[in-house]
Every structure is written in structure tokens, then in C-alpha cells.
Amino acid sequence: AQKITQTQPGMFVQEKEAVTLDCTYDTSDPSYGLFWYKQPSSGEMIFLIYQGSYDQQNATEGRYSLNFQKARKSANLVISASQLGDSAMYFCAMRAFYNTDKLIFGTGTRLQVFP
């Protein structure tokens, strides 16, 4: 069965510091994609970063990078130079291409950035 696990219900980080949000996954499909989304209090889901299972390099998008460790089945999100506006819920999600097109989401991590 496919599963996404986020073990950190909440994280605190000081402004301008880096923070890592953990995500582990389980799938038997050889081809899959991993996503991170940010959900502010407004409720919208904002796409942050994507990592394909066959990508050789870790994905990066501005201050976001994905620490992809395939053997460990982990896809941690690293946010560098945190800003107050980064305070939000963060969801890790997976799409397994052969099985289904749907996204399976983790339970999320609430990040709070303090001055």
C-alpha cells in the first residue's frame, strides 16, 4: 500500500534560519513523484517543489530544496532563510504513476516562524 508519513505535527524556526520538514513514503511502484505543498490559513494549496523518482539530482526551487534519499524512502523539504510568511501547514504528497494518478497526502506539519 502507498503511504506518506509526516512525523512532525509542528515545528518552530527562527526567522532567517533553515528548517527541515520530514517526509517518508512507501510504495512498491518503481516510478513515482513526490510533491510538497504549502497551505496558509487562507486554505489554498500552493505547489512548492516536485521530485521524480528517477531524477538524479535533488530538486530546488528558490529557497526550497528537496533532500531526496531514495534508499531511505525519504523526501524532506528544506526551507532556507525562513521568513515570517513561511508560517503555514506543509503537506508532502506522492503520486504513483502505474497505480493511479491521484495524490496521497501526509498529515502535514505546521511550521511557525518567529522573529
Place this chain on the structure above:
Amino acid sequence: SAVISQKPSRDICQRGTSLTIQCQVDSQVTMMFWYRQQPGQSLTLIATANQGSEATYESGFVIDKFPISRPNLTFSTLTVSNMSPEDSSIYLCSVPVVAGGQETQYFGPGTRLLVL
């Protein structure tokens, strides 16, 4: 990318009534998805809206409760029927987009539903 709009953005409804949520995409897409996010919870897929055929529902969701229409490649509706307070959630539509070898899935802004 894809620009997705949803209507209404929020609503307060009485139990026993129905609400239809609209999702409009600025480009033609093959697949559209409807998710539900109950308060304090993660997102759960309700169904896949297929153009030209019936929607495909996930376990625990049925067509009588959540009828879906997909009249063309840019539009879909989700109806929440015979509502109860347990239906209070954010409902989001999403579409997968592949560009430059990278895949993503974009979400609409969501519809916040409160059932009294």
C-alpha cells in the same frame, strides 16, 4: 502552469440541502480531481472527474452523495448532496500539469463549506 478558479469561495448551508461547487481551468486538461479537507485534517481524494464518462470515486465516496459533472475539458462541478454538519470541509479541485518534463498538480483556491 494552470489557473484554476472555484465558485463559491465559501458558503454556509443548512443541513439537508445541496450545494454545487464549480471548478474552471484556463486550459484544457484531461483529468480533474476533487479533494476534501475536513477541519484540521489532510486532503482526501473524493473522485476523478473524467470528461465524457462517469467520475471514478474513491472508497468511502458515492455518486449519490457527491455527483460530479464534467461537460468539457475546462470545467467540472461537484455537488454535495443532502448535507450534514460532517460535510463541513474545504473542497478543492485540482489538475495535473506536465511542463518541461516536470509534473505538478495545481489546486484551485478551495470552497469552504460550513453546514449548520
